[in-house]
Amino acid sequence: MSSAHKQKSVFVGSFVHSKSLEVLEVLHDLAVFVDEKGVIVAIEEHCDKQQALQVIAPKLGWTIGDVSVRVAAPGQFFFPGFIDTHIHAPQYPNVGIFGKTTLLDWLNTYTFPMESSLSSISKAKRVYTRCIQRTLSHGTTTASYYATISVPSTNLLSDLCLTLGQRAFIGRCCMDSLAPDYYRDESAATSIADTKATMDHIAKIDPTNALITPIITPRFAPACTRELMHGLGALQKETGFPVQTHISENKNEVKLVKEMFPGFESYTHVYDGHGLLTPKTILAHAVHLTEAEVDLIKAREGKISHCPCSNSAITSGTAKVRMMLNKGLDIGLGTDVSGGYSPSILEAVRQASLVSRHVAMEGDDDSKLSIEEVLYLGTKGGAKVVGLEDKIGSFGLGMEWDAQLIGLGNVPVDVDQDGIEEESPVDIFGWENWEERIAKWVFNGDDRNTLAVWVKGRLVHERK
Template sequence: MTASTAKRKLFLGTFVHSKALSELEYLHDSAIAVDETGKIVAVDKDCGDLAKARETLLPRLGWNEADVEFVQSKDGEFFFPGFIDTHIHASQYPNAGIFGSSTLLDWLNTYTFPLESSLADPVKARRVYARVIRKTLAHGTTCAAYYATINVETTNLLADLCLTAGQRALVGRVCMDSALSPDFYKDASPEAGEEATRKCIAYIKQVDPNMDLVRPIITPRFAPACSAELMKRLGKLAEEENLPIQTHISENKNEIALVKELFPPAVLARATGDESLAKQHESTYAGVYDAFGLLTSRTILAHGVHLTPSELKLIADRGATISHCPCSNSSLASGAAPIRRLLLDHGIPVGLGTDVSGGYSASILEAAREAVLVSRHVCFNAPRDGERDKLSVEEVLWLATRGGARVVGLEGKVGAFEEGMEWDAQLVSLGRVVGEEGDGGMEDEVEGERGNVDVFGWESWPDRIAKRHICATQPNPT
């Protein structure tokens, strides 16, 4: 379907979205009008049935009923913004759940690099990428920041498949050239890494010229896998093309020690030609990325479990963002990231990531639940101000939508239901008849008895997505 043939749509019923970090808004008996380009042109909080819409909203918009498709949520259903996965390795999907007792560095060598390397086979890559897109969409993820592999052809295939499925995506061709990368899976040189990345950028610009749905993202894997020269080139390229950047930071203590060892001030000074900057950064992990122009307001840093106060200040000063991956951080025994401190004390934007296959689940709802639980562990381990580190369910749903939108550079475009934003939503069914256990209505169903959002009770939430409407201009992928 193209923009010119797409129909105007009127969604009617119940809408739930994050109004603020700690506040969900419930819009009952409401209507949202979406124009033929997929933009929300009206949010009417008192117009939830067809008769009222005919009487008031359609005339106000000057819309003829014959040109409009109506979509009504049923009892027990509500529209919710599509989830945003700010960190997922599409190429690692076949390994979801396989980590044994390994931690980051041996996990990469044992499980991850061999699998990623095997996706140079386009037949296998098509099978894996089509499945991960189908699965994430089934979990309500309408936008994902994907890592592919170092292979150009199949990275481009991932972009094609996202476009066909109508899933918004940042698609990153993985760059890694250092001695820490295995010989069977690495860029031959910094020049080769940059050149391959340029090819993927050019391809995506060709297949989605306005980058409405799919964008390239510069992807140095992480500092230990990259030479100084490669990171320097990628920093320049990101600036030149004004593109987002994604990488990993401060996930695991051995990894942090390795960065210190690989990038002492003398190496940074030589690579950047700036001795005072090298000294100032004292070889911190964030400082290394900053030295190479990789720490920007368009940068997504996955994990950030063990960041020091000076790194947090540097990240905040640069406006860089964090992808919180609680499932992966628990599975690989990396640690518990203090997310409320990052958000509230440092003002760092945060979203949620599944980090498949460090994380075993491709569901952002699952990541939201795990973020709640992991925040309890932050509390147990370093109690401060009573319960100040505990994330609420409202907060993790904000991270899954509005927070994620900021992280992937789509703030004001997706993540909530407001005029001027794109219609990017999932229709959720709670699977119970409203009023079955009392007549408290939708809030009773969505929230627990004490008024807290009962996301833990949404057991089969992802499986019960009745129908997805991602962009009015995109084919429905169901």
């Protein structure tokens, strides 16, 4: 287990979080009490720092000297940590590098060479450490990672997430077909055995999966033999661990799946036919699904990771999020680094809004997503996708403290005064209401606004 210092904490000030897809709640003068396990044990309204320490802490049996206090300054707010439901840690050095490629040539040109090179442990350590630090600095408290086929470097990613304090799902990438000789599992049997080895490692370092959980990761149907997919489906049934994979990202890929799996009605049916479409399955992209496929995913309670930044960058298409929401699917956001060029879920939030406007321009005006909806996808929606909605994604009694403190810049009233005190890309003049402040953060904010980040009560990032 991590040796991080565990302490009782109280957080005081303004809080913003999603109640539902449509409702974003803004609360002021709130005090949230978090015990040494990182669990919210009390929430008090109309409470300032002094009351929190003098009145409430003693009621909880807390000694004031043991409690750390963080007060959000006026205008600052606590927000749930972001949840990245789809990210490839080994592709992090390639962010922004995709040229004019689309999915299948992008994999061969940029992705497979980089991923295979991370069988070097020293290189993997450098890349993974930076990827975790960078995503934490953008407020990502939970990430569902694809690693590589290498067992030691996948285990290293688990170790680093635990040490640096990021909640993570770690998936050794399984691929025994249609990948270059230099980067492919030898057989379905070795792929499954190696996957089990990474599960055994996590069982040793985090036996209760308090922070780190294995995730079964067939890369995508074209890179897996039927034997491998059947084996991984059986492994899911046996272990109960979640599954992640890609689906219907690009039109040529959908065509390829049709050719490779002629006995199946659709791409979705391929996963379903191998025991891989379950309530714990995260399907990334879902750009070109038919309504019948969406219905099948709904029937199996499968989850969707919407990756708008990636879908635009490598020209995959515009996912029909409103249609999938209307059919009742649970949807979260993914950066899909490095198909997506940004490690930031706030950027994914923004891109989800813009892509929904492109869908609207294609003729369906109802498809536009509101600020409330895109922020929901990045937090509470993501929590549902990774099966942790009872613990993270919003604030509530009994939930765990995965949070970020957001600060926006205040423009001085006197323009002759020297500069602005905070380094912030968002300018607040003081007349904006909270709805407007949050909109300005969503469209102009970045990691400079993420002042501090906590996972399970532990401070894991602070902006200096």
